[in-house]
Amino acid sequence: MSAPTARGGRPREERVDAAILSATRELLVEGGYAGLTVGAVAARAGIGKAAIYRRYETKQEMVFAAAVHxxxxxxxxxxxxxxxxxxxxxxxxxxxxxxxxxxxxxxxxxxxxxxxxxxxxxxxxxxxxxxxxxxxxxxxxxxxxxxxxxxxxxxxxxxxxxxxxxxxxxxxxxxxxxxxxxxxxxxxxxxxxx
Amino acid sequence: MSAPTARGGRPREERVDAAILSATRELLVEGGYAGLTVGAVAARAGIGKAAIYRRYETKQEMVFAAAVHxxxxxxxxxxxxxxxxxxxxxxxxxxxxxxxxxxxxxxxxxxxxxxxxxxxxxxxxxxxxxxxxxxxxxxxxxxxxxxxxxxxxxxxxxxxxxxxxxxxxxxxxxxxxxxxxxxxxxxxxxxxxx
Amino acid sequence: MSAPTARGGRPREERVDAAILSATRELLVEGGYAGLTVGAVAARAGIGKAAIYRRYETKQEMVFAAAVHxxxxxxxxxxxxxxxxxxxxxxxxxxxxxxxxxxxxxxxxxxxxxxxxxxxxxxxxxxxxxxxxxxxxxxxxxxxxxxxxxxxxxxxxxxxxxxxxxxxxxxxxxxxxxxxxxxxxxxxxxxxxx
Amino acid sequence: MSAPTARGGRPREERVDAAILSATRELLVEGGYAGLTVGAVAARAGIGKAAIYRRYETKQEMVFAAAVHxxxxxxxxxxxxxxxxxxxxxxxxxxxxxxxxxxxxxxxxxxxxxxxxxxxxxxxxxxxxxxxxxxxxxxxxxxxxxxxxxxxxxxxxxxxxxxxxxxxxxxxxxxxxxxxxxxxxxxxxxxxxx
DNA sequence: GTGTAACCGAGACGGTACGTCCTGTCTTGCC
DNA sequence: GGCAAGACAGGACGTACCGTCTCGGTTACAC
The missing domain is CATH 1.10.357.10 (Tetracycline Repressor, domain 2)
Incomplete structure (x- = not known):
């Protein structure tokens, strides 16, 4: 998931990776796991939800990556x-x-x-x-x-x-x-x- | 919540209290906390959702009462x-x-x-x-x-x-x-x- | 409905009849048919809901009686x-x-x-x-x-x-x-x- | 409501608009206004309720659109x-x-x-x-x-x-x-x- | 007088619909 | 092909209301 073969096409932007993790951590602090929304993470990070689901299969994986990273x-x-x-x-x-x-x-x-x-x-x-x-x-x-x-x-x-x-x-x-x-x-x- | 002064009116039925807790415990075993639905508890208990929300303000309170009781x-x-x-x-x-x-x-x-x-x-x-x-x-x-x-x-x-x-x-x-x-x-x- | 045979028992109180109709009319003026609640009529009239349903089978009948009376x-x-x-x-x-x-x-x-x-x-x-x-x-x-x-x-x-x-x-x-x-x-x- | 500025993003599907109106009309014929449920419209149309509420603020607006359109x-x-x-x-x-x-x-x-x-x-x-x-x-x-x-x-x-x-x-x-x-x-x- | 039957206020009951929210997927057009 | 935006199906949530039922108690008529 985090490393799909990625043969051709536009490479993923690191900026987006960082923004997701950082927004997730912010919202985790502000509202805990409950009250954290994938949509809210996308909005806070200034990105689209699809960019998140391209990297993590579920909300849990995203939060895990953000919290444990x-x-x-x-x-x-x-x-x-x-x-x-x-x-x-x-x-x-x-x-x-x-x-x-x-x-x-x-x-x-x-x-x-x-x-x-x-x-x-x-x-x-x-x-x-x-x-x-x-x-x-x-x-x-x-x-x-x-x-x-x-x-x-x-x-x-x-x-x-x-x-x-x-x-x-x-x-x-x-x-x-x-x-x-x-x-x-x-x-x-x-x-x-x- | 569980004990509003209750001067007049029809008294709450203990049968309903018991059915809620018991149905909650059953569904907890079957599907865990995620996958437990207030509607499903009501259906399993053979009661209405309102009877649950009359007793517990949220799903969490109900589960807590059922699990810890x-x-x-x-x-x-x-x-x-x-x-x-x-x-x-x-x-x-x-x-x-x-x-x-x-x-x-x-x-x-x-x-x-x-x-x-x-x-x-x-x-x-x-x-x-x-x-x-x-x-x-x-x-x-x-x-x-x-x-x-x-x-x-x-x-x-x-x-x-x-x-x-x-x-x-x-x-x-x-x-x-x-x-x-x-x-x-x-x-x-x-x-x-x- | 409004005149059940009424063999024995306590007779209905005219005060209640009047209070129902009058409360219904008030609430009709205040909020229209939508927004009129049987519970609200009972509360406004200072009576119980059962006293209403003893007289009218449905909300519609009550409103009809109040509006057309x-x-x-x-x-x-x-x-x-x-x-x-x-x-x-x-x-x-x-x-x-x-x-x-x-x-x-x-x-x-x-x-x-x-x-x-x-x-x-x-x-x-x-x-x-x-x-x-x-x-x-x-x-x-x-x-x-x-x-x-x-x-x-x-x-x-x-x-x-x-x-x-x-x-x-x-x-x-x-x-x-x-x-x-x-x-x-x-x-x-x-x-x-x- | 029916025409938010809609700068970017996926456009609304006409199929959904048509399905809503058509399902509403069907259910209107079958059961009248009372007895028409937003959930039933969604089910009949094969769509989600959110797709309806994205277009119409209330059930009334939907019915109006369907009946008068x-x-x-x-x-x-x-x-x-x-x-x-x-x-x-x-x-x-x-x-x-x-x-x-x-x-x-x-x-x-x-x-x-x-x-x-x-x-x-x-x-x-x-x-x-x-x-x-x-x-x-x-x-x-x-x-x-x-x-x-x-x-x-x-x-x-x-x-x-x-x-x-x-x-x-x-x-x-x-x-x-x-x-x-x-x-x-x-x-x-x-x-x-x- | 004392039953007894129907009344009374209060409010819980089962059920159902509403309108909101969220998840995970899909679809645009732009880069 | 990645990206932002946002629509999609599905379904749970918590609220509100309907019409019924139950409680403890009151009131009139019949015996």
Whole structure:
């Protein structure tokens, strides 16, 4: 979809790609996923709806691309201790999820997707990289001798991502999510070390 | 809404209340939040749409009432140890969230709500009771001497609810969520004891 | 309907009858037939909707009763000439049709009725009496020698009623309908005499 | 409404315009104005409701367009005498009003309209042309010397249209309206000549 | 007097239509 | 062939109204 063979004809304008993503992010901040309309994105971007559907098959794909695009691409640095690196991971996750566009989009994306291809893509893009980072951190901790055996990365990932997710989307504490990260990392480190 | 003073006039029929909730739950299971129609609920319940809108201002309120109604009302029994009780809590949370109606509804509800009254109601109903249960468990652990000081119940709640939530709605591992609960509870107990 | 056998039980309150008709007429003036609601009539009259439907089977019957009630019951006096009496008839018709409640109701009544009982009742009540008056006037003109044979009363009635009706409901000239009556009567007299 | 400036974009399809009008006329014949549903028109026409509301602001406008469209566009031929031409006019009016779609629509249209723009448009379209025809006929009669002065065309129009209108919508005589036209025209000619 | 039957205001009930909105596709004419 | 504009089919949404029914209570006539 995003890369149809594109043999001949006029090339797509990058300006349009950028305008779509940027307008989507704006409207996501202003009105959340609900209240975001493909027509409104087109109008805000000063383009036609067809230019959107030429790039994304559905509204969900567009929002996913806009919200997730370019997120969380760094790998965790070696900070010397499991706990410090877990804290780094948690903070990156919290920063990613609490960005205004992501916050507006994530709930909505979960809604419109049942079990189809989009959710798979999302898992691959959004989840796989984070899990790789978790794996790297755990491997380093084993190498350092902080852990005797490497726990399941998926479980550890859920333990870091989950509370942040719940905090933002269900609990919605008025307090800053960032302050939550160190506490969470400390508890996770303790749990793993035990 | 659900309880207008109602001085005179024909009283509302409980049969209708029940039929709405039950039809909503059925359709939630069959087609998820997306794909659930107010008209379809009315048709399935054998009532008119107006009877629904007399009770709930929006589709979201109806779904919320149907999905959350009567959930998780038991209090945690004294099982003798913090870990056992955390495990009980986690299993209740997992059972609640993975029930078919709730699973179909929760994502969708998060979507259509920005920050308005519905999300507050949801927090009050859905979250408050679980948090009270967490508090009770922690208090008992302090009384037993398992913990020296009572940690923040909100944080502990997030640590239990969050991973389950993430597992179900983001990670969507094919594996059973139930198997996840004991691991999670064990790690939480270790984290708290440290 | 209006007079069910009424064996036992509490008798109907005349206050309610009057309140219904009066509220209907008020709302007819304020908003026309469209925009008149049975619920609004009940509210304005300070009664329940059931009290209305106990008296009238449909909204149309109620409006008909309210608009037509007590209209046009006088018989045409002997004014000495056909033309004078035709003028009297035309003025009565114009006065009847241009009353505010009737004006608001008639179009609407015509709308909701296809060919059923209500239109028959309306014809009987509203039309029959006027036609009897036309017949009386024509008979007197024959007796006076102004006409050699009595024309069809239905045709003459249509020639008097019709232009007034069209003037009010289709043409809607801003000018006063009353000024139209003498001209119409004069032309009708000339047509009949020829 | 029917002609927005429409600079760019896909032009409206004539097929859709025609399908709307044709489906409306069919349903008007089948069930009258009451019993005609915008949804049913859309379904019968094989189009979406939005395509209707893009063209007509309300159901009334649509029905008006369908019932009145293309009616009565001929001008009265010179038939040599006032009476013959009046008869022609009356027959055209009767034919117009007694057409099945118009008969189903007119009463209903009168109902839903109070005094707003729709009734004005209707007057302009439906009435203005007929009145112009009346004027032409009267002018020819003056030129022929049949009339000494030209009477008010509005009054004459009311005298022709009105009885037909009343006959069809109020009196509803079972007899054929067509037979009514010559009598009416003869009487009108006599009245004008006097 | 005390039934009993029909009344009363209030308002919920099933049903149906309205007019608006949105999605994803298609069709113009211009570049 | 991409692009802006916008029409298309389809269908859900939330509102409004109709005519019926139910509640708790009142009022007259008959026994």
């Amino acid at each position: 370019g997120l969380d691409l760094e790998s965790p640095p070696d900070l010397g201790s499991l706990r410090a690196e877990l804290e780094w991971l948690t903070e990156v996750i919290a920063a990613t999820l609490s960005g205004p566009a992501v916050a507006g989009a994530l709930g909505g994306l979960l809604a419109d997707m049942s079990d189809d291809a989009v959710v798979s893509r999302m898992r691959e893009t959004f989840v796989a990289h984070q899990r790789a980072n978790v794996t790297a951190v755990l491997d380093r901790a084993v190498a350092r001798g902080e852990l005797t055996s490497r726990p399941d990365a998926a479980v550890v990932h859920a333990m870091l991502l989950g509370p942040v997710f719940a905090w933002l989307f269900v609990l919605r504490e008025p307090g800053d999510v960032r302050g939550f990260a160190p506490t969470l990392a400390r508890m996770a480190a303790a749990a793993l070390s035990a | 009567g959930l998780d009302l038991e209090s945690p029994p004294d099982l003798g140890s913090l870990r056992a009780e955390l495990e009980w809590l986690t299993e209740v949370i997992a059972a609640t969230l993975s029930g078919p109606a709730v699973a179909g509804a929760l994502g969708g509800l998060l979507a259509d709500m920005s920050d308005d009254a519905v999300v507050s109601r949801m927090r009050e109903t859905f979250v408050a009771h679980q948090r009270a249960n967490v508090t009770a468990v922690l208090d008992r652990a302090v009384a037993r001497g398992e913990l020296t000081s009572r940690p923040d119940a909100a944080v502990v709640h997030a640590m239990l609810l969050g991973p389950v939530f993430a597992w179900l709605f983001v990670l969507r591992e094919p594996g059973d969520v139930r198997g996840f609960a004991p691991t999670l509870a064990r790690m939480a107990a270790a984290a708290l004891s440290a | 007590g209209l046009d019951l006088e018989s045409p006096p002997d004014l000495g000439s056909l033309r004078a009496e035709l003028e009297w008839l035309t003025e009565v018709i114009a006065a009847t049709l241009s009353g505010p409640a009737v004006a608001g109701a008639l179009g609407g009544l015509l709308a909701d009725m296809s060919d059923d009982a209500v239109v028959s009742r309306m014809r009987e009540t509203f039309v029959a009496h006027q036609r009897a008056n036309v017949t009386a006037v024509l008979d007197r003109a024959v007796a006076r020698g102004e006409l050699t044979s009595r024309p069809d009363a239905a045709v003459v009635h249509a020639m008097l009623l019709g232009p007034v009706f069209a003037w009010l409901f289709v043409l809607r000239e801003p000018g006063d309908v009353r000024g139209f009556a003498p001209t119409l009567a004069r032309m009708a007299a000339a047509a009949l005499s020829a | 293309g009616l009565d566009l001929e001008s009265p031929p010179d038939l040599g005498s006032l009476r013959a031409e009046l008869e022609w006019l009356t027959e055209v009016i009767a034919a117009t009003l007694s057409g099945p779609a118009v008969a189903g629509a007119l009463g209903g249209l009168l109902a839903d309209m109070s005094d707003d723009a729709v009734v004005s448009r209707m007057r302009e379209t439906f009435v203005a042309h007929q009145r112009a025809n009346v004027t032409a006929v009267l002018d020819r009669a003056v030129a022929r010397g049949e009339l000494t002065s030209r009477p008010d065309a509005a009054v004459v129009h009311a005298m022709l249209l009105g009885p037909v209108f009343a006959w069809l919508f109020v009196l509803r005589e079972p007899g054929d309206v067509r037979g009514f036209a010559p009598t009416l025209a003869r009487m009108a000619a006599a009245a004008l000549s006097a």
